[in-house]
Amino acid sequence: MTATQPVHLVRPAPVHVHPSSERWSVEAIEALFALPFNDLIFRAQQVHREHFDANAVQRSTLLSIKTGGCPEDCAYCPQSVHHDTGVEADKLMDVATVRQAAQAAAAAGATRFCMGAAWREPKDRDIEKVVELVREVKSLGLEACCTLGMLSKPQAQALKEAGVDYYNHNLDTSPEAYGRIISTRVYEERLQTLAHVRDAGMNVCCGGIVGMGESRRERAGLVAQLANLDPHPESVPINELVQVEGTPLAGSEKLDPFEFVRTIAVARITMPTAYVRLSAGRQEMGDAIQALCFLAGANSIFYGDKLLTTGNPDVERDEALFERLGLKSA
Ligand code: SAM
Ligand code: DTB
Ligand code: SF4
Numbered sequence: 001m002t003a004t005q006p007v008h009l010v011r012p013a014p015v016h017v018h019p020s021s022e023r024w025s026v027e028a029i030e031a032l033f034a035l036p037f038n039d040l041i042f043r044a045q046q047v048h049r050e051h052f053d054a055n056a057v058q059r060s061t062l063l064s065i066k067t068g069g070c071p072e073d074c075a076y077c078p079q080s081v082h083h084d085t086g087v088e089a090d091k092l093m094d095v096a097t098v099r100q101a102a103q104a105a106a107a108a109g110a111t112r113f114c115m116g117a118a119w120r121e122p123k124d125r126d127i128e129k130v131v132e133l134v135r136e137v138k139s140l141g142l143e144a145c146c147t148l149g150m151l152s153k154p155q156a157q158a159l160k161e162a163g164v165d166y167y168n169h170n171l172d173t174s175p176e177a178y179g180r181i182i183s184t185r186v187y188e189e190r191l192q193t194l195a196h197v198r199d200a201g202m203n204v205c206c207g208g209i210v211g212m213g214e215s216r217r218e219r220a221g222l223v224a225q226l227a228n229l230d231p232h233p234e235s236v237p238i239n240e241l242v243q244v245e246g247t248p249l250a251g252s253e254k255l256d257p258f259e260f261v262r263t264i265a266v267a268r269i270t271m272p273t274a275y276v277r278l279s280a281g282r283q284e285m286g287d288a289i290q291a292l293c294f295l296a297g298a299n300s301i302f303y304g305d306k307l308l309t310t311g312n313p314d315v316e317r318d319e320a321l322f323e324r325l326g327l328k329s330a
Contacts (some may be wrong), residue, residue, distance in 0.1 A: 028169055040266070040296075072182065099136050105304060111330070122151070145164070170207050239280035276330060291321075
């Protein structure tokens with residue numbers, strides 16, 4: 001017998017938790033991505049357990065309140081007028097329809113209701129109508145979230161006053177990859193809206209999409225942008241590209257599912273107090289990969305059988321998965 005500890009008893013190095021103000025370099029994030037899978041997941045679990053109940057998952061339900069006809073050319077999006085996807089352009093939904101959907105979401109167990117609109121940026125009169133919808137959702141005891149495109153400062157303030165708890169505005173990919181995906185706006189404009197949301201006092205929900213043909217370095221670049229927002233977002237949706245026929249990204253090479261799980265883990269480690277949401281792409285994912293995502297620190301999902309225009313696992317399947325994994329609602 002030697003004095004050396006058997007390998008299986010050697011503990012990984014202690015986790016260094018970065019305070020929110022500390023900047024993450026792309027290289028440091030790439031180094032996390034490059035860890036052996038088990039070490040990465042272990043570190044993510046450690047960080048997760050320091051800040052959250054490891055068995056609680058928050059549930060948000062989405063509703064597309066204004067579908068299609070969007071002037072932006074986001075290469076992933078079925079709602080852009082630039083792509084022929086068969087998604088029809090609709091007008092803004094009326095209050096009664098939204099109330100009904102929100103009631104159903106609350107009854108199914110969602111705690112947050114997220115209203116999405118296919119706008120580049122809302123007009124002031126759109127905001128007036130959305131304010132009415134927000135009041136309705138809040139009156140049901142749900143948290144309200146909106147994702148309406150770019151906002152001016154006063155528009156962000158008006159939403160905050162109406163009771164919006166979270167504003168979702170994704171950076172989607174790294175600054176370097178952005179121009180390959182969207183040509184009708186620049187990264188800086190997204191950052192500007194995020195600043196307006198923060199200044200107005202709403203919680204920031206900001207994440208991105210992986211599986212768009214980006215490199216690992218570019219995935220690390222996206223996470224660095226998110227983690228270096230000061231403070232980092234309270235909610236971080238990690239979407240896997242849902243490939244929609246007619247969009248330029250349909251037919252992209254599918255991401256290795258373990259790389260998706262790694263992205264979740266890296267988001268958890270770099271944004272310790274954020275709700276990391278396992279977002280679009282769950283319908284195409286097996287239960288085992290979803291379970292790994294929860295193990296990697298995902299603690300929020302979109303809940304209900306539809307995202308905005310594409311499908312999501314139905315409530316029964318999610319209830320069964322929660323039961324099998326011993327997960328509870330946050
Ligand atoms: N128009 C607003 C905007 O772009 O901010 C709000 C709605 S937009 C549909 C919200 C987010 O949905 C996008 O930022 C993107 O991250 C996500 N998304 C859109 N199409 C997607 C797809 N096919 N797969 C995965 N995520 C998608
Ligand atoms: C987010 O990050 N993902 C959601 C929500 N925020 C608005 C949207 C996913 C959309 C997936 C494609 C669709 O259903 O149209
Ligand atoms: Fe429009 Fe948003 Fe879709 Fe881009 S992601 S095309 S801005 S709805």
